[in-house]
Amino acid sequence: MTTLNETIQIERPAREVFQYVADFATCVEWDSTAIETGRLDDTPVGVGTRYKVVCEAPFGKLPLEYEIVEFEPDHKVVLIGRGRFFEVEDTILITPTKTGCELDYTAVFTWKPWLQKFAASMEPGLKRMGYASVQKGMKAALEDNYAAPEISGENARADRFVPTALMRFTKRGYKRGAKKLFNPMSRYMADKHVVLTGATAGLGKASAEFLAYRGAKLTLVVRNRNKGQALVKELKARTGNKQIALEIADLSLMADVDKVVASLSKKGEPIDVLINNAGALFNPRQVTSEGLEQSFALLLLGPFRLTEALKPLLQHAADLRGEARVINVVSGGMYSQKLRVLDLQNEEDKYSGSVAYARCKRALMIKTEQWAEDWADEGIVVNAMHPGWADTPGVESALPEFHKLTRLVLRTPEEGADTINWLAVATEAGQLSGKLFLDREPRTTHLTDSTRESEESREQLREILGNWDSAHEGDKAA
Ligand SMILES: NC(=O)c1ccc[n+]([C@@H]2O[C@H](COP(=O)([O-])OP(=O)(O)OC[C@H]3O[C@@H](n4cnc5c(N)ncnc54)[C@H](OP(=O)(O)O)[C@@H]3O)[C@@H](O)[C@H]2O)c1
Incomplete structure (x- = not known):
């Protein structure tokens, strides 16, 4: 012995x-x-x-x-x-x-x-x-005293060329990042309330499970009640976490977004982490029952409206515990697109789901930077992440050819969700705001200069989204 x-x-x-x-x-x-x-x-x-x-x-x-x-x-x-x-x-x-x-x-x-x-x-x-x-x-x-991460020299060099940057999106890219370089995450989560959208599949489901095991109080915002209830039951049984609640909302409908906000505000539980994860890629162009183009509604206006309206509850958590976090799940696809602030609903050119999707993610990235700046003094940090390429039901159904071609190099949902979890849990992640992360490192938001937007169009985006309701009063009446 x-x-x-x-x-x-x-x-x-x-x-x-x-x-x-x-x-x-x-x-x-x-x-x-x-x-x-x-x-x-x-x-x-x-x-x-x-x-x-x-x-x-x-x-x-x-x-x-x-x-x-x-x-x-x-x-x-x-x-x-x-x-x-x-x-x-x-x-x-x-x-x-x-x-x-x-x-x-x-x-x-x-x-x-x-x-x-x-x-x-x-x-x-x-x-x-x-x-x-x-x-x-x-x-x-x-x-748990780790320094906020910086981009490594190796990844900074990789990001200078599109092909090498894309290589980092694969499973191999994740393994490179994870290889004994990741810091432990021991922050206590049982007193933290996390609101997570799109928890019934893919990355959201992987994050929900991770956070449930960490003991976080979870509110899962899902559109399908049956799926949501089955998920809550499964998570409670598997993780022993009894603090898991459900909100039902189709997040491409602003009336549903408002209902979730009203319900969460009524409950009054401060929100430590809001994760805007729900997403989908739409082909052909579709319009919601409220008259909005689907990608714009789900990927940009929905998370914008939810985040703005939940700010008091984020603020409350920040006042109580010193910080609150917003995590926006964007996509490496945004590297291919420039903000089109005057065509947010993708009406001008022949519609492409991938382009519409990428432009919305680009705009959400810009909102991430703006929120980070606007809320810097209020203890709310706002970051974005992209998961690389992960094998999820969403990718398989929306991009079947891509899925078939890349299947062997796709990340698992858990690997794709790792940086969402890190942004939600790691102490050091609370020290940075307004950044885009891949594999727990801040990364460039533009791989080429051709996608850089002007300061003027960033401000236009702020105004258009901020004034959406007043500018569209007439639409509702009609
Ligand atoms: N997987 C990747 O490689 C990849 C790459 C870049 C970015 N992303 C981003 O990562 C996020 C998660 O994607 P994923 O790959 O995990 O997709 P997924 O497997 O399709 O899961 C998407 C989740 O969002 C929910 N959702 C979709 N439309 C909704 C709506 N209108 N209202 C409420 N919830 C809705 C889905 O609910 P149902 O279960 O009811 O369908 C599901 O829970 C998305 O924002 C996506 O753009 C993923």
Whole structure:
């Protein structure tokens, strides 16, 4: 047997530390040898939860299966890990102190009989690994004091040429970003209210699941009641998170947007994070029952109206907890288009769904920058992200040829949603505003100068969207 023990002091409440470490899926963020983790069951974190953990050992990759065998909320979690060479019992004890809590981590290795004679020679290496994992990895993860990211030199160079920039949209691009460069995200979410649109499929569903596991209070805005109810039931059962509410709205209808706003305002729960994710690409051109072109209604006017109207609740969260965040999901497609401020409803040229979509995302990016500037002193940060190319029902149905061609290099929905989750959860993400992110790094908003808009057209966009109702009073009456 080999026993490792490390103790660290953390200036955070025991419940926050427990929430993070008890879910062993986070171990890839702090364990010095773990390179991959995943849940083996769709169950809440507790006794019986199993994880797959792949560690990098001097002799190659070492897969382990862990199971939680004891679980005392806010205090203790015991796991048994089983692998080819050993069984390990990990006991994590968290005890409140005057300034936060103490975390005591003990790992007891029982070697397979044929390895026992080597146990003593392996001990120094294991001790170094235990020290690196707890005193360095876990301590840093829980101190959560990471600098706001900057674009890496490599990605800045890639963004100078369209083909190399596009390569970053693929699964390989994500892996490049993720490769041990991502910081842990231990921020406590159970007291944060996140409003997420378009949660029933693709990236939204992946984010809803991630945030539910992190314990966030969720309001999912969906258009299909049955799908929404099934999702809430599924998420509650899988994650154990009981704080998941539903709002029903077709976000391309402004009357529905107003209804959601009225309902959320009546409930009065401050909003810590608003994620404008719902989206679709429309071919051929369609007009909503309110007379608006569909892409414009769903991808630009809808999120604009929702965000403006929910500002008091965002402000309330910022006043209470020091910050609130808005995350706009845009698209790399916007790199191909310039703002057409006088043709927001895509009426002038022959309609193309992809072009209309890209122009709306371009306009939402500009609104992101404007909100960030306008709300800078109010504690509300506003950022945009694009997911690269992810394999979602939306991409498969709207772009079947593209999907067929790129299927092998598309990201999973979880990989595509990673930067949404990071923007919602990571402490350091709250330090930046008005940026576009891919793989947790701020990226350029223009790959070529030909898409740059004038200051005048940016201001026109602000005015047109801001004055939409008064300018279209007559339309409603008619
Ligand atoms: N996947 C990619 O590669 C990619 C690339 C760039 C940008 N994006 C952006 O990422 C976001 C998510 O896309 P996705 O790929 O995950 O798409 P998806 O799989 O089609 O999911 C879209 C979600 O939005 C909802 N939605 C669509 N129209 C709505 C409406 N009128 N009202 C309310 N909700 C509506 C859908 O609800 P239903 O389940 O009821 O249909 C679904 O929950 C979008 O903004 C998209 O533009 C995706």
